Amino acid sequence: MMCAVVLLLVILTDGVCCKVCSYQDVLDYLNLTADNSVFKLTRPVLDHTHTTVVKLDIILYAILSVVEKTQTFVPFIWASAQWKDERISWDPAQFCGINMVSIPKDLIWKPDLFIYEMINKDDSPKNPYMFISYDGTVFCDEDMKVVSTCEMDIHKFPFDTQECTISIGSAIHCVEEIRLFPFSNSSRATQFSREVMKTQGEWEFLQISVNNFNVSFEDKTWEQLRYTISIKRRPLLHVINFLLPILFFLSLDLASFFIADSRGEKLGFKVTVLLAISVLLLILNDILPSMSNKTPLIATYCIVIFALMLLSLLETILVMHLMEKNSQYQFSLWDNHGDNHGDKHEEVNTENFNTEDEKQICCSCICKASKKQHELLPVVEEVNNSCQLGESHVLLLILDELKKLLKMVKLHFICREEGVKSVHWAKRINRVFFIFYSITVLLFLSLIFIEWNS
Ligand SMILES: *[C@@H]1O[C@H](CO)[C@@H](O)[C@H](O)[C@H]1NC(C)=O
Numbered sequence: 268m269m270c271a272v273v274l275l276l277v278i279l280t281d282g283v284c285c286k287v288c289s290y291q292d293v294l295d296y297l298n299l300t301a302d303n304s305v306f307k308l309t310r311p312v313l314d315h316t317h318t319t320v321v322k323l324d325i326i327l328y329a330i331l332s333v334v335e336k337t338q339t340f341v342p343f344i345w346a347s348a349q350w351k352d353e354r355i356s357w358d359p360a361q362f363c364g365i366n367m368v369s370i371p372k373d374l375i376w377k378p379d380l381f382i383y384e385m386i387n388k389d390d391s392p393k394n395p396y397m398f399i400s401y402d403g404t405v406f407c408d409e410d411m412k413v414v415s416t417c418e419m420d421i422h423k424f425p426f427d428t429q430e431c432t433i434s435i436g437s438a439i440h441c442v443e444e445i446r447l448f449p450f451s452n453s454s455r456a457t458q459f460s461r462e463v464m465k466t467q468g469e470w471e472f473l474q475i476s477v478n479n480f481n482v483s484f485e486d487k488t489w490e491q492l493r494y495t496i497s498i499k500r501r502p503l504l505h506v507i508n509f510l511l512p513i514l515f516f517l518s519l520d521l522a523s524f525f526i527a528d529s530r531g532e533k534l535g536f537k538v539t540v541l542l543a544i545s546v547l548l549l550i551l552n553d554i555l556p557s558m559s560n561k562t563p564l565i566a567t568y569c570i571v572i573f574a575l576m577l578l579s580l581l582e583t584i585l586v587m588h589l590m591e592k593n594s595q596y597q598f599s600l601w602d603n604h605g606d607n608h609g610d611k612h613e614e615v616n617t618e619n620f621n622t623e624d625e626k627q628i629c630c631s632c633i634c635k636a637s638k639k640q641h642e643l644l645p646v647v648e649e650v651n652n653s654c655q656l657g658e659s660h661v662l663l664l665i666l667d668e669l670k671k672l673l674k675m676v677k678l679h680f681i682c683r684e685e686g687v688k689s690v691h692w693a694k695r696i697n698r699v700f701f702i703f704y705s706i707t708v709l710l711f712l713s714l715i716f717i718e719w720n721s
């Protein structure tokens with residue numbers, strides 16, 4: 268008796284536990300086959316006035332590239348959608364508790380969602396399956412590389428923050444037929460994206476925010492979900508590659524004011540620095556788009572610094588011109604009176620005419636001249652004596668000599684006045700320009716960095 272009960276129990280439990288269900292049983296129950304077009308053709312509602320509610324979620328996996336030149340933004344996103352298919356339902360209890368079945372994506376109807384900003388077809392591999400649930404909910408996931416267009420404001424490049432939008436909507440179904448809702452709100456999407464974000468590269472992900480929009484055309488309205496992705500550029504590379512070198516060149520140009528004005532070395536130095544900057548400007552041309560409604564600060568930065576350095580180059584040329592003028596005075600002086608004072612001509616020529624020494628040369632000339640005058644005075648007295656002795660011939664000779672000397676001394680004074688005048692002017696211009704230049708550079712740099720920071 269006992270044995271029979273046990274046997275019965277064993278048979279009964281065996282029968283329940285060993286009822287085998289397969290996913291195919293569910294599909295057979297639903298009559299969901301590849302050639303059954305009932306599930307594919309129309310929006311899955313039993314009453315046509317029902318709206319299909321699509322819940323969407325987007326998570327940002329990676330920022331693949333941001334190209335300012337072509338204004339494209341390429342994120343890698345994970346998008347998931349869920350909606351209700353009213354033709355699908357089964358009782359999980361009848362199928363050993365199966366409440367979800369994965370089926371190929373092309374077996375049933377899907378909402379015709381598309382991304383408005385997408386400019387290239389996504390060619391990344393597709394996930395071929397989706398889930399259907401016993402109550403008719405369909406879950407569909409997709410990883411995709413979105414090549415989207417994004418209007419970027421590069422005014423503050425490279426300290427800029429960009430906002431790119433991804434708008435998702437139905438291509439033909441209006442708001443009465445398909446409603447779109449975000450599955451997770453902005454802060455949840457931001458948090459999820461932060462957690463899964465793999466590569467950010469040059470860009471730092473700030474946040475993702477989601478909004479509903481209604482787009483109306485004639486008397487129809489379509490609903491859109493707009494995801495706004497905010498990203499911030501990491502400026503370090505551009506600072507090291509671009510901003511700092513230009514600053515270095517500028518400081519070199521400032522330092523070149525302390526190079527002696529002579530010999531044209533300063534001019535060569537400044538021209539070299541200016542050329543180096545223009546090479547850097549070529550790099551800028553590669554990065555920035557040519558169309559832009561607001562001039563990028565970096566362009567202002569380059570152009571103003573370039574202009575300042577050009578100005579300082581022109582100033583150096585002017586100063587050199589003034590110095591040249593001074594040495595020309597000296598040359599002409601020595602050329603006129605070299606015959607009479609051959610020894611001095613030689614002496615001065617060996618001095619190389621350094622503009623720095625010009626003043627000294629002039630002074631020493633005067634000194635020598637006045638010394639000679641002093642030396643001559645006793646001679647004059649001697650001549651006076653000999654004049655009394657009636658040697659008028661010697662007197663005339665010496666008078667002639669004195670006249671020449673007087674003339675020479677006058678010319679020396681002219682030389683000194685003209686030369687010292689131009690040297691003086693050159694030095695004054697140099698000093699004033701240096702002060703002006705330093706103040707302008709400081710003002711400009713602080714202004715532009717404030718603007719960049721704001
Ligand atoms: C299942 O679908 C096929 C068409 O693919 C149809 O001929 C058949 O009658 C359907 N069966 C049921 C039970 O609805």
Ligand SMILES: *[C@@H]1O[C@H](CO)[C@@H](O)[C@H](O)[C@H]1NC(C)=O
Nearest residue numbers: 442443478479480481488490
């Ligand atoms: C869009 O239109 C629908 C239906 O008229 C409405 O319920 C919804 O609030 C609208 N959304 C916005 C953002 O205006």
